[in-house]
Amino acid sequence: MFEFRVSAVCAKTGARAGVLSTPHGDVKTPVFMPVGTAAAVKAMTPDELEEVGAEIILGNAYHLYLRPGADVVAEAGGLHSFMSWRLPILTDSGGFQVFSLAALGKVSDDGVSCRSHVDGAALFMSPEWAMETQGLLGSDIAMCFDQCSPYPCSHDEAERGVERTTLWAARSMAAWEKRRDKQALFGIVQGSVFPDLRMRSALEIAERGFVGHGIGGLSVGEPHDKMYEMLSLLNGVLPEDKPRYLMGVGYPPNIVEAVALGVDMFDCVLPTRDGRTGTLFTPSGRINIKGKRYERDFTPVDPECDCYLCRNFTRAYLRHLYKSGEILSARLCTMHNLRFTIRLAEQAREAITAGEFPEFRRRFHERFHDER
């Protein structure tokens, strides 16, 4: 049911191309997964997601548990049926949201007492809760419940996070066991930016035989170099025959570097969130459409892009929509940014397969510089 095949490796970097098979279809890696937090990728329809090339999307256990309720989603026939999405879905365990959104109460080895960011209701989250919730959602890939350390944090704090993440990985696996034919489970590696802790976490998680491995606790404020240092280290430790998922990364230069360091899967709200504020990804870097310079710019946002925005509309029109507060601006920008990011992963894959990844990587970085 769940198989990962590496089809090509780069001779000079750690980059690899592969295919991950799931009950709802195959996912070609490297892959960017749009984030559908509340059972919708913001501003997009399922048809449009397929049109921009999405092969897998994310859902969030924490958000969906709170609203509409995992039981409501289950009654609808699971998340695929509820949101009318026919391709694979990966669900986050809620571990990250506990530390970023919820009003924290007590954290112990048992789990986390917190309050809903929606209505303040009390909530107890644990590995068992996370696995039951993801089971009700019926995602193709579930994630272990983990403890994400903030950045910066002390070595001691990060160490306790690693220990708890290992403990919770075992309990997540036990709770998931009965669903192993229908749902894959990924372990998550923590350890902040401490090489010894990353190494320890990777070894402790890898030995449990998960279907794949998430790399958590990065892209939380640390310098890019620190992120790359951790990925480089993990590239030598995580099993090569299993997919590696760098959680929360979507900034294009980070994707390209992480692919070079052996990462296969990515997710991030950046393309969608940036889209809603008029920030657009282009091969030359990010631009913001509200700039006066675009008032009479009757060219497409990105002439190399094949998305609906770039095929039909000009920068001048998009700027007008943005300035007028039109929903269509958020839609078109989101669609473009997703297409750009998904296509970047596709292009990386093609380059790896053609044995040209180092050249692709060099050319990408030469061109990409955010607008000032």
Add this chain to the structure above:
Amino acid sequence: MFEFRVSAVCAKTGARAGVLSTPHGDVKTPVFMPVGTAAAVKAMTPDELEEVGAEIILGNAYHLYLRPGADVVAEAGGLHSFMSWRLPILTDSGGFQVFSLAALGKVSDDGVSCRSHVDGAALFMSPEWAMETQGLLGSDIAMCFDQCSPYPCSHDEAERGVERTTLWAARSMAAWEKRRDKQALFGIVQGSVFPDLRMRSALEIAERGFVGHGIGGLSVGEPHDKMYEMLSLLNGVLPEDKPRYLMGVGYPPNIVEAVALGVDMFDCVLPTRDGRTGTLFTPSGRINIKGKRYERDFTPVDPECDCYLCRNFTRAYLRHLYKSGEILSARLCTMHNLRFTIRLAEQAREAITAGEFPEFRRRFHERFHDER
């Protein structure tokens, strides 16, 4: 270039079916025209507008003059090119917005001094301004600059509005004359709810030989019966061989009654505005999707509807989107309401052509009752 042919008339009511030819294609009447105030029908792409069956849309001279500027639109090649819409466009003259949106200064026979609702800039609007602006926008159908009386208003006030509207109709026509091969001009009838003034306005406007006639100053707060009384009167006065456009009407029961009273064209923000607040049109009346009763309602919004929402999603999912503040809720509800309203006009047309309009009208009113 601009031709209107009546293809069928109802034997028992004033309803008629027709075709209005324009430089950007034919429009089958009765027709509902979605409102694209700021060069976009809110939340919709041009492709989706065609998908819901829109054959003509509206733009607003006042809004587009202020933002992005009629000159910017002209430089883009006109409104069709600017917003990537290939079918006909009708533009409002700005007359209505003067009285509804702008901070009014002085109104005289010359025109209207007012302040922009966007940035407070001073603006002088006149028949000549309205015709030049609509010329720059390049719409297929332009509207005369008129003075819309509020409801309620005195007979004297309404009479001054009628006199000024007639005066401005003559100046609008003179300013438009040089564009008559490219753009049609519709006159507008005013007169509030006073039969003698409506009659006078209709006669004064009709004698000028406009391509079609707008009926303004209705649906501004008066009882429905008053609206129908005015339409009934105008049905006997306005030339039968020219299209009649009831401005600002989109509530389904009003559309059906107005068709029975000889109206051919409609526009209104109601379907789009209602959509953004989760109010949906159904054959049984309007419902609001936020109701708790829809939490586990896994049926479509309207099983008889062929729109993307009704074909793919449930009420429970839509309620969840609305409660979560997802843009997708506004999109799907808008799309459905537009499809419902456009289809209502299509169904009326089919009924007229089949000689079954009275039965269609009876059945519609039997079923349609807004949710309480």
